[in-house]
Amino acid sequence: MLDTIKTKPIKIEILDISPKNKAVLEFFFNNSGKSLFKKSNQDNADAFIIDYDFPGAKENWQKNYAAQKKPCIIFSFKKVDLPNTVSVIKPIKAKALADAGAELRKMMALNDVKAEQSRETVSKQEQSATEKKRQLHAEPAIAGNDNAIEADTGLLAIEEEAPLTETEKTSFPQINAKLVQDENVSFNPVDLDTSGAENPGNTAAKTGDEETSIESLLDELSADMPDVEELFNDTPEENETGLTSSNPVIPVVNNPVLTLDTSAPSKDKSDKSASTTPHIMLEENDGEMISSDDEIEALLQSIQQRTDEKEQQLESIEQKAANAKPVKPGREPTKAEKRWALLCGEIDDIADSNDIKNMQSGSVNSLLRTKVRNISYNTKNHMFSYFLLAIKQAKRHLQVIEMRYLNRTMVIDHALNCVYCDRTIYSDSFAKFCSEPSNQADLTMRIIKDEDEIRQYRKIIGLAQDTTYSMESFIWTASLLTSRGRLPQQLEITDKIKLKHWPDLPRLEQIPHAVRIAAVFYKHPGNLLEVANWLHIPQRYVFAFYNGVLALDMIEVQKAEISKTPEPSFFEIEESTEKTKNRGLFSRLLTKLGAS
Amino acid sequence: MAITNKKIIFTGPVGAGKTTAIESISDIAIVSTNEEASDMTRKRKPQTTVAMDYGRINIGQKEKIHLYGTPGQERFDFMWEILTEGALGLILLLDSSRENPQQDLRFYTQSFQSFIDKGQLVIGVTRFDECKKHTLDDYRQWADYLGLSAPIFSVDARERLDVSYLIQALLYSLDPGVAA
Numbered sequence: 001m002l003d004t005i006k007t008k009p010i011k012i013e014i015l016d017i018s019p020k021n022k023a024v025l026e027f028f029f030n031n032s033g034k035s036l037f038k039k040s041n042q043d044n045a046d047a048f049i050i051d052y053d054f055p056g057a058k059e060n061w062q063k064n065y066a067a068q069k070k071p072c073i074i075f076s077f078k079k080v081d082l083p084n085t086v087s088v089i090k091p092i093k094a095k096a097l098a099d100a101g102a103e104l105r106k107m108m109a110l111n112d113v114k115a116e117q118s119r120e121t122v123s124k125q126e127q128s129a130t131e132k133k134r135q136l137h138a139e140p141a142i143a144g145n146d147n148a149i150e151a152d153t154g155l156l157a158i159e160e161e162a163p164l165t166e167t168e169k170t171s172f173p174q175i176n177a178k179l180v181q182d183e184n185v186s187f188n189p190v191d192l193d194t195s196g197a198e199n200p201g202n203t204a205a206k207t208g209d210e211e212t213s214i215e216s217l218l219d220e221l222s223a224d225m226p227d228v229e230e231l232f233n234d235t236p237e238e239n240e241t242g243l244t245s246s247n248p249v250i251p252v253v254n255n256p257v258l259t260l261d262t263s264a265p266s267k268d269k270s271d272k273s274a275s276t277t278p279h280i281m282l283e284e285n286d287g288e289m290i291s292s293d294d295e296i297e298a299l300l301q302s303i304q305q306r307t308d309e310k311e312q313q314l315e316s317i318e319q320k321a322a323n324a325k326p327v328k329p330g331r332e333p334t335k336a337e338k339r340w341a342l343l344c345g346e347i348d349d350i351a352d353s354n355d356i357k358n359m360q361s362g363s364v365n366s367l368l369r370t371k372v373r374n375i376s377y378n379t380k381n382h383m384f385s386y387f388l389l390a391i392k393q394a395k396r397h398l399q400v401i402e403m404r405y406l407n408r409t410m411v412i413d414h415a416l417n418c419v420y421c422d423r424t425i426y427s428d429s430f431a432k433f434c435s436e437p438s439n440q441a442d443l444t445m446r447i448i449k450d451e452d453e454i455r456q457y458r459k460i461i462g463l464a465q466d467t468t469y470s471m472e473s474f475i476w477t478a479s480l481l482t483s484r485g486r487l488p489q490q491l492e493i494t495d496k497i498k499l500k501h502w503p504d505l506p507r508l509e510q511i512p513h514a515v516r517i518a519a520v521f522y523k524h525p526g527n528l529l530e531v532a533n534w535l536h537i538p539q540r541y542v543f544a545f546y547n548g549v550l551a552l553d554m555i556e557v558q559k560a561e562i563s564k565t566p567e568p569s570f571f572e573i574e575e576s577t578e579k580t581k582n583r584g585l586f587s588r589l590l591t592k593l594g595a596s
Numbered sequence: 597m598a599i600t601n602k603k604i605i606f607t608g609p610v611g612a613g614k615t616t617a618i619e620s621i622s623d624i625a626i627v628s629t630n631e632e633a634s635d636m637t638r639k640r641k642p643q644t645t646v647a648m649d650y651g652r653i654n655i656g657q658k659e660k661i662h663l664y665g666t667p668g669q670e671r672f673d674f675m676w677e678i679l680t681e682g683a684l685g686l687i688l689l690l691d692s693s694r695e696n697p698q699q700d701l702r703f704y705t706q707s708f709q710s711f712i713d714k715g716q717l718v719i720g721v722t723r724f725d726e727c728k729k730h731t732l733d734d735y736r737q738w739a740d741y742l743g744l745s746a747p748i749f750s751v752d753a754r755e756r757l758d759v760s761y762l763i764q765a766l767l768y769s770l771d772p773g774v775a776a
Contacts (some may be wrong), residue, residue: 018754055756417731494681501736502747506761514760516775518747518769534773582684585600586767586774588655594761 010104011040013063015050015073025049032094036101047104052076071107073100084111102116109420197274278576286500299304310379342431343477344544345485349532356533359494375543377486383438384482386481388551389473390445391419400448409431410446411457412471419474420461424510426477434481472552476508479551485540488550496558498525503549513537515595517545527559603662604763605680606649607708608689609700612666613722613753615649621759622651622663629667648675676707685766686715688746689753690735693727698738702762705744717744718766720751720758 010476012029014022015594024325029037040046048065050057065072072085080470086103088096192339203473333341350371351359379385383405394412395400403410412421424430461468486494499521505514522529532542549555619626627650639756649665664679681734688704690697701719705712721735735748747765751758767774 134692166745416728439700440731453660502765504732504748504750505765506749506751506758515764516772519772523769523772524651582602583771583774585602585655585659586771588659589653589661590764590767591775592653592655593764595760595764 002238009034009036009038010101010108011044011046012037012073013040013042013045014073015048016054016060017049017051018054021051021075028094028097033097033101036098045333046108048072048201050074052080070110071104073097073104073109089466101154304531337381339426339509340511342428342484343509344478344540345483347485347540347543349539350375351529351533351539353533356529359527360530364494368493372487375486376489376491377483378489379482381437382434382482383443384434384478384551386438386440386443386445387419387478388475391475395471400454402448402457403443403444411461413454413458413461416458416461417471418461418468419471420464420468421459421474422467424467425469425474425481431481434478435484470504470507472504473508475551476503476548479547480509480511480544482548483544485543486547488547490527492559493529494527495523496527497531497546498520498556498558499549499554501554503552503554508548511541511544513541514545517542518549521545521549521555525556598658600659603664603679603683604662604685604687605664605666605683605765606687606689607666607676609691609694609704611694612689612691613720613751614689616665617687617720617751617753617759617762618649618651618665620754620756621653621763623654624652626651636709648679654776670703673707680708680711680715683711683715685718685770686711687718687720687762687766689720689722689751691723692721692730692750693723697721697730697735699734701738702742705742712744716760716766716769717746719744719746719748719755720762720771721748722751722753724750 012185014025017025026039029039047070048061050061050065050072052061053057053076061072061074066084069084074080074085074087075090075092076087077090081088084107086100086107088100095386298557301556351368355365355368359368384402386405387410390401390403390410390412393399394414398414399412400414401412412418413420421430448457499518502518502522505518508514515529516535516537520526520535527533528542528546529539532539535542546555606617608614615626615628629648634693648667649663651663651665653661653663655661661684664683666679686708688701688708690700690704694700705717708717710763719735719739721732724732731752732748739746739748747762747769749761749765751762753759
C-alpha cells in the first residue's frame with residue numbers, strides 16, 4: 001500500500017493556479033498523493049507546480065522562479081518545453097501527476113549532482129590554480145615573466161585543467177549512491193555509469209527495489225484517486241448513485257472532463273422515430289429517460305476516450321484569452337484568428353465611406369442594396385432558430401426542454417439558466433452544425449416533466465460543466481456561428497440600432513472590438529455601416545456583434561427617418577469636436593490591459 | 597512631459613471583492629487598511645477595509661492610474677466622497693450571494709448619485725457561480741428601474757481578465773472613439 005512505501009514526499013510550492021484547482025491539488029496532496037508530494041512554501045520547497053494557462057503565470061515563472069533552478073511541474077493545454085520542468089497536459093490525471101512526480105525526482109537528483117559537480121569543478125580549479133601558482137613561484141625560470149603575470153591573475157589556471165585524481169573520478173557515483181540512501185527515493189536517480197562506484201552492488205540493488213516500488217506506487221495511486229463524484233458531491237445520497245469511472249480523472253482544470261455521450265443505445269429508437277416526424281414536436285414527456293445509473297456510468301466511461309473534441313475546446317478557451325488583433329497578410333493566422341473567421345466570417349466590407357455618407361443623407365444606392373442582399377441569410381433555415389424557440393419556451397413556461405437533432409442532444413434548463421450540450425460548442429463540428437441548413441424532420445423537442453429525469457440531467461449538468469453554458473453564452477456563440485458575419489434578411493441597412501443592455505462580455509466568446517462596438521451602440525444609436533466606419537474597423541465585426549445582441553434581444557431598432565433638414569448624427573460630427581481630452585492616456589491604458 | 601495621475605474607484609458592499617479586484621489588476625502590491633472585523637462583517641470575512649485599498653496601474657514612467665477601494669460599511673461613508681473627487685469612473689461590485697443584492701444596488705448608486713450623474717459607472721456582479729438566485733437579467737432590470745445607464749458584467753474579482761473588462765467598459769463608455 002502507499003503507506004508502506006517509505007518515499008519522502010517532494011516538498012512542492014503551488015504557484016499560480018486557480019483557487020479551485022489549488023483546492024483540488026491540496027486535496028490530492030493530503031490524500032492519495034501524500035506519499036508523493038507535500039505542500040510547502042517557497043523557502044522550503046524542493047520544486048514548484050504552476051498552471052501556465054493561468055493569467056500572468058508565464059511571466060511570474062520566468063521573472064521570479066525560473067532562475068531558482070528548482071524543477072517545476074507545468075500544467076497547460078499544450079506541451080511546454082522548458083528546461084528543468086515537467087510538462088503535464090491538461091486535463092490532469094492521477095497517473096500523469098504521479099509520473100510527473102517521478103520525473104521531478106529525477107530532475108532534483110540531477111540538479112544535486114550537477115551542483116555537486118560544479119562545486120567540485122570549482123574546487124579543483126581553485127586547487128589547480130593554487131598548485132600552478134605555487135609551481136610558477138617555485139620555478140620562475142621555466143614559467144617566464146608573461147606566464148607569471150597570467151598566473152597572478154588566475155587566468156592560466158582556469159584555461160588548463162589538471163587531470164582528475166582517482167578519488168575525483170569516483171566522486172559522482174558516490175554522490176549518486178549517497179543521495180539514494182539519504183532520500184530513499186524510488187528511481188534510478190541519474191543516468192551515469194556506476195561501474196566505477198565504490199559500492200556498486202549496493203546502489204544497484206537499492207535502485208532495482210525502488211523501481212519496483214514506484215511501479216506499484218503508481219498503480220495504487222491511480223486506484224486510490226478520489227472518485228470524481230466525491231469531489232463534486234457532498235451528500236451521501238448522491239454518492240450512492242454509482243457514477244464512477246474506471247479511469248478516474250482529477251478535475252484539476254476549471255472544466256472537468258465529463259460529458260454525456262450521445263451514443264446511448266436506448267435513445268436511438270426514439271431518435272429514429274422522431275426523425276420521420278415532419279414537424280417539430282413538443283412532446284409531453286413520453287420519451288425514454290436516461291435514468292439508470294449503469295447507463296450513465298457507461299456514458300461517462302466512453303466519454304473519457306473522446307479526446308479530440310476536448311482538445312479543440314481547450315484550444316478554444318486559449319483563444320478566448322488571446323488578444324484581438326487583425327490578421328496581417330503574409331503570415332499564418334493564429335488559432336484565435338481562425339476562430340474569429342468562424343464567428344465573424346471573412347466577408348470584405350460592403351460599403352465605402354462615400355456609400356455611408358450617401359446613406360446618412362438619405363440615399364442608398366442599388367449596388368449597396370444588392371451587396372447587402374448577397375450577404376443576407378434566413379435564420380429559419382438554420383437550427384439556431386429552433387434553439388431560440390426552445391430557449392424562449394423554457395424561460396416563459398419555466399420548463400426543462402430536451403432537443404435532439406441527428407446525434408446531438410441539448411437540454412435547456414430554465415432554473416439553472418443554462419444549456420447543457422452533449423459536446424462542446426467551441427469545436428469546428430459545432431460551427432459546421434450551426435452554419436449548415438437544417439432539416440426540421442430530424443429535430444425533436446421534448447418538455448421534460450418527470451422529476452427523476454430532471455434530477456438525472458441536473459446531476460449530469462453538475463458534472464459536465466465544460467459542456468454546460470449560460471443561456472447567454474450559448475445564444476451568443478450559436479448565433480455568431482450561424483450568421484458568420486452575414487446579415488439577417490429582415491434587416492434594413494439604414495435602421496439605427498440602440499443597445500438596451502451590454503451583453504455579459506467577460507463570459508461570452510470573444511470577438512475583436514466587441515467592447516468598443518458595445519460602447520458605441522449603447523451611447524449612440526447608429527446603423528451598422530456608420531458605426532463600423534466611425535470605429536475604423538472591418539464591417540463584419542459589427543455585423544457579428546449585431547447578430548449576437550439581436551439574438552439576445554438586447555437591441556432596439558429605430559427606423560431611419562428622412563427629413564428635409566436632417567440634423568447631423570453623432571457619426572457625422574468630426575472627431576475633433578468629440579471629447580478626446582484623455583484619449584491618448586485611455587489608448588495606452590487599453591493597450592496595457594490587452595484590449596482589442 | 598508632466599506626470600498624469602488619474603483614479604478609478606471600486607466600491608460595493610462588504611465581501612464583494614473590491615480588494616481582490618484591485619489586487620488582480622494592480623502593478624504594485626496593494627496597500628490595504630484592513631482591521632479585524634468586529635461586527636456582522638465577521639460572518640463574511642475575518643478582516644475588512646476601514647479606510648481604503650490602494651493599487652496602481654503604471655503606464656510608462658509618467659502616467660499612473662490609481663485604484664482606490666472604498667470601505668464597504670456604511671459608517672465609513674465619509675471616505676466615499678473624498679475618494680471619488682476627480683475620479684475617472686466608478687466600478688460598483690455587487691455580491692450575488694448576499695441576501696438582497698437589489699437593495700445593495702439601490703443603496704450604493706444612491707450614495708454615489710452625484711458622481712454617477714456626471715461620471716461613468718460600471719457594475720460587476722461577483723459570486724455568480726455560488727448563488728443562482730438571480731440572473732444577470734435581474735440586475736439589468738433593477739438598473740433600468742433605477743434609471744441607471746451602465747454596463748453590467750458577471751465577474752470573478754480574482755481574474756485579471758474580468759477586472760480588465762470592467763475597466764475597458766469604463767474607458768470605452770467615456771470615449772467610444774478611443775482605440776487601443
